[in-house]
Amino acid sequence: xxxxxxxxxxxxxxxxxxxxxxxxxxxxxxxxxxxxxxxxxxxxxxxxxxxxxxxxxxxxxxxxxxxxxxxxxxxxxxxxxxxxxxxxxxxxxxxxxxxxxxxxxxxxxxxxxxxxxxxxxxxxxxxxxxxxxxxxxxxxxxxxxxxxxxxxxxxxxxxxxxxxxxxxxxxxxxxxxxxxxxxxxxxxxxxxxxxxxxxxxxxxxxxxxxxxxxxxxxxxxxxxxxxxxxxxxxxxxxxxxxxxxxxxxxxxxx
Amino acid sequence: xxxxxxxxxxxxxxxxxxxxxxxxxxxxxxxxxxxxxxxxxxxxxxxxxxxxxxxxxxxxxxxxxxxxxxxxxxxxxxxxxxxxxxxxxxxxxxxxxxxxxxxxxxxxxxxxxxxxxxxxxxxxxxxxxxxxxxxxxxxxxxxxxxxxxxxxxxxxxxxxxxxxxxxxxxxxxxxxxxxxxxxxxxxxxxxxxxxxxxxxxxxxxxxxxxxx
Numbered sequence: 425x426x427x428x429x430x431x432x433x434x435x436x437x438x439x440x441x442x443x444x445x446x447x448x449x450x451x452x453x454x455x456x457x458x459x460x461x462x463x464x465x466x467x468x469x470x471x472x473x474x475x476x477x478x479x480x481x482x483x484x485x486x487x488x489x490x491x492x493x494x495x496x497x498x499x500x501x502x503x504x505x506x507x508x509x510x511x512x513x514x515x516x517x518x519x520x521x522x523x524x525x526x527x528x529x530x531x532x533x534x535x536x537x538x539x540x541x542x543x544x545x546x547x548x549x550x551x552x553x554x555x556x557x558x559x560x561x562x563x564x565x566x567x568x569x570x571x572x573x574x575x576x577x578x579x580x581x582x583x584x585x586x587x588x589x590x591x592x593x594x595x596x597x598x599x600x601x602x603x604x605x606x607x608x609x610x611x612x613x614x615x616x617x618x619x620x621x622x623x624x625x626x627x628x629x630x631x632x633x634x635x636x637x638x639x640x641x642x643x644x645x646x647x648x649x650x651x652x653x654x655x656x657x658x659x660x661x662x663x664x665x666x667x668x669x670x671x672x673x674x675x676x677x678x
Numbered sequence: 679x680x681x682x683x684x685x686x687x688x689x690x691x692x693x694x695x696x697x698x699x700x701x702x703x704x705x706x707x708x709x710x711x712x713x714x715x716x717x718x719x720x721x722x723x724x725x726x727x728x729x730x731x732x733x734x735x736x737x738x739x740x741x742x743x744x745x746x747x748x749x750x751x752x753x754x755x756x757x758x759x760x761x762x763x764x765x766x767x768x769x770x771x772x773x774x775x776x777x778x779x780x781x782x783x784x785x786x787x788x789x790x791x792x793x794x795x796x797x798x799x800x801x802x803x804x805x806x807x808x809x810x811x812x813x814x815x816x817x818x819x820x821x822x823x824x825x826x827x828x829x830x831x832x833x834x835x836x837x838x839x840x841x842x843x844x845x846x847x848x849x850x851x852x853x854x855x856x857x858x859x860x861x862x863x864x865x866x867x868x869x870x871x872x873x874x875x876x877x878x879x880x881x882x883x884x885x886x887x888x889x890x
Contacts, residue, residue, distance in 0.1 A: 533833070537847060538856055541856065616741065643751065649744075649747075658739050
């Protein structure tokens with residue numbers, strides 16, 4: 425019973441937040457020009473041109489999700505083995521802990537433009553910048569997660585005849601999973617947010633609405649785009665939270 | 679890199695750095711002025727805790743550029759817009775760490791203060807807050823470094839401090855202004871972080887020699 429309803433709460437929460445944001449945004453738009461912007465915003469969302477073709481929301485959304493997926497996959501391929509390995513062997517703690525502080529200090533907007541000026545137009549700048557942004561939280565969290573496994577549990581696993589690999593896969597990782605997932609969630613939300621800036625260096629994604637709209641002072645398009653990006657970030661967080669609930673052992677959930 | 683550009687634009691660079699520091703400091707002050715009373719209230723009335731965490735969490739999840747833009751209909755392309763956005767971003771971290779810090783105060787210490795006849799306010803300010811300070815300061819450090827990075831994004835809505843140099847570099851297709859802004863932004867984050875660690879050391883002399 426309880427298990428079957430797990431998806432319900434995150435889904436409801438996501439729905440409520442979405443509604444709240446839409447309301448806030450329309451209310452804010454309405455406040456500006458006595459309803460004109462609100463009407464324009466609804467019009468913008470209803471316009472069939474918004475839902476098909478190269479300028480449509482589905483394609484922009486797909487581009488955006490594409491940047492996010494690639495950079496998250498590359499980031500995970502680097503960060504998870506590194507953080508889990510360092511945590512398993514208990515080495516390099518200073519690096520693993522401090523890398524997320526350093527990561528926070530690097531302005532991603534600057535990094536994107538910097539790589540753009542170095543390698544020129546293309547998908548490389550955005551993937552490099554987003555991957556670099558995704559790595560630090562995942563390294564730190566998976567390291568801390570692995571270190572939080574009590575030595576007694578590890579020893580018990582070994583004493584029961586598990587090999588080092590079995591201990592890692594079947595004991596340590598499941599226990600570390602909540603923190604590993606916390607790192608993945610932090611990274612994913614940041615990457616969704618920052619992928620908006622891809623539009624600044626001439627690429628696609630949902631940022632196009634924001635960057636183009638700001639350049640041409642089209643408030644409707646800007647606010648409309650902002651709502652879609654905000655929803656995507658919140659849905660990402662909600663989906664990963666739901667996934668975490670599904671894959672973390674019930675014994676670990678307090 | 680064209681070093682001559684730096685010499686010729688020293689005034690501009692300093693002005694942007696000044697604006698960057700100003701936005702960061704104001705956002706942190708406003709953020710703390712909201713998050714700290716909220717945390718105290720949530721300690722006093724635990725029912726407030728989950729809703730506060732939820733609201734600040736949602737604000738933190740909304741992409742920064744989108745959040746700034748959603749404020750434009752209210753406050754336009756102004757410093758106020760960037761300041762409100764930056765402030766909202768600090769809330770989750772400051773709120774969570776203040777709560778965690780206060781929750782970390784040992785029960786015996788609280789009871790001892792009560793038994794000695796301390797009033798609620800005196801207990802809070804002379805006993806609980808000093809003990810909670812390291813965790814609260816950890817939150818302020820994260821908030822400060824995050825804010826310094828986020829300020830650069832506000833360049834897209836016409837503010838931005840050092841972020842304006844990124845745009846200059848992009849427009850001129852010249853790495854020099856960009857690298858200057860990039861390096862200064864990182865240096866600023868490191869300096870502020872170290873300054874906050876030093877401040878914590880001064881405020882908690884009994885912890886000398888321990889990790890911050």
